[in-house]
Amino acid sequence: MxxxxxxxxxxxxxxxxxxxxxxxxxxxxxxxxxxxxxxxxxxxxxxxxxxxxxxxxxxxxxxxxxxxxxxxxxxxxxxxxxxxxxxxxxxxxxxxxxxxxxxxxxxxxxxxxxxxxxxxxxxxxxxxxxxxxxxxxxxxxxxxxxxxxxxxxIDVWTALIGSGPAFIAEILDAFALGAVACGMPRDLAYDSILDMVNGTIEMLRSNKSHPVILRDQVTTPAGTTIRGLMTMESEGVKSAIIKTVEASYQRSITIGNEIDKKFRM
Ligand SMILES: NC(=O)c1ccc[n+]([C@@H]2O[C@H](COP(=O)([O-])OP(=O)(O)OC[C@H]3O[C@@H](n4cnc5c(N)ncnc54)[C@H](OP(=O)(O)O)[C@@H]3O)[C@@H](O)[C@H]2O)c1
Structure with a gap:
């Protein structure tokens, strides 16, 4: 061994x-x-x-x-x-x-x-x-x-996969607060959100299709989901997430260069 x-x-x-x-x-x-x-x-x-x-x-x-x-x-x-x-x-x-x-x-x-x-x-x-x-x-x-x-x-990996769990945790917390705002008990919100996310991941993995295909399957004309999506769009959620990864990536490059410089001979 x-x-x-x-x-x-x-x-x-x-x-x-x-x-x-x-x-x-x-x-x-x-x-x-x-x-x-x-x-x-x-x-x-x-x-x-x-x-x-x-x-x-x-x-x-x-x-x-x-x-x-x-x-x-x-x-x-x-x-x-x-x-x-x-x-x-x-x-x-x-x-x-x-x-x-x-x-x-x-x-x-x-x-x-x-x-x-x-x-x-x-x-x-x-x-x-x-x-x-x-x-x-x-x-x-x-x-x-x-x-x-x-x-x-490695720098984009660090931003996306290294910092990713913190970003996802933040987004899940926002979902839970939204549920609380609508009167759902906090514990029920956190538990059910985790199950919903697990199920969504399973769906995406088993379909092996682009996430927008799943999104469109859920989005009934004049239904609830399109109203939520319109709000996400007007509040710039997608753009904010893209910029989040980019900002984290830039910071990874800066920190990496600073750390590495100290060890370079
Ligand atoms: N945390 C993350 O999410 C993450 C993700 C990817 C990569 N990393 C990298 O993984 C490394 C460890 O991160 P971490 O979060 O595990 O840090 P951590 O929890 O602070 O662990 C560092 C460990 O190093 C030990 N240590 C410090 N100096 C030592 C020495 N001279 N000899 C022996 N042991 C020593 C510390 O010992 P004591 O406990 O006895 O003080 C501590 O147990 C870092 O370089 C980080 O960049 C971390």
Whole structure:
């Protein structure tokens, strides 16, 4: 069985190690005792010693915040990285930068999302030639779906798929408030909205057709839906969502450039 070290067992790191613990020998690290104990409660070896964890592993997953990566670099002996497959989920740091900081490793840059906490992440991995693509695929499949994409699409991915759960949560909250405004109890609104969204997703997946086809199926002439759609149109909802993704994308580029610059040699 191959060994995987998860460096940084926070939200994303913990979700990954919890999902892969049966299929790999896993060792995980953190800074605080509380983090190590949480890891140990899963029956996994936990340590604060990043160098020891890297030495023990075939595959190293870097899941600390980008601003903490420089500390990890100082904690791990240069020799310890040799021959490892390194997977970074850290936002902003480019593959070329990671490869130059970690020579003699095979580096993969990935971008999951918070849905990893329920094994429903949507993860992008930057395309590259490599011997260990299968193992990378296996790790991220264990927390959800995996897309291999050109690295130049990582910023739009971050905006759409990384920030997406927050945007969707905001929109669902607006639906619930609308229902409350019409007299529906809040709990009933939240529960039923989630079921409605799940069903809509199933419909879209099974039909494999463009969303406007489903929209038109629901929209009876002179009915209720067309009145709602007219309001969405006059309030600029679609345009606001397009601009939301674009603004988030621009911010991802800016932050990515700032983070990456700090590590470039
Ligand atoms: N959250 C998201 O939605 C999301 C999505 C995609 C990608 N990412 C990326 O995933 C990475 C982790 O994000 P997160 O949300 O999981 O952050 P997080 O919950 O703050 O977790 C970071 C973890 O790193 C640990 N850590 C910090 N310095 C360390 C060191 N020197 N050695 C060992 N462990 C160390 C922390 O340990 P302690 O707990 O002991 O302090 C913490 O457990 C980030 O780079 C982020 O860009 C996050």
């Amino acid at each position: 191959q060994s995987v070290a998860v460096i940084g067992s926070g939200k994303i790191g913990y979700a990954i190690l919890n999902a892969i613990k049966c299929n790999f020998n896993v060792i995980a690290t953190g800074r605080r005792e509380e983090t190590i104990n949480k890891v140990k409660s899963l029956g996994i070896e936990g340590t604060k010693d990043n160098d020891y964890a890297v030495r023990k592993a075939d595959v190293v997953i870097l899941s600390v915040k980008p601003q903490h990566f420089s500390t990890v670099l100082t904690q791990v002996n240069k020799e310890s990285w040799k021959g490892k497959t390194v997977i970074s989920v850290m936002a902003g740091i480019k593959s070329s930068t990671l490869s130059s900081l970690l020579p003699q490793t095979e580096v993969y840059r990935a971008m999951p999302n918070i849905n990893a906490l329920v094994n429903k992440a949507t993860t992008a991995v930057a395309e590259r030639e490599g011997e260990n693509k299968e193992i990378v695929e296996k790790i991220f499949r264990s927390i959800g779906s995996v897309y291999w994409i050109p690295e130049e699409l």
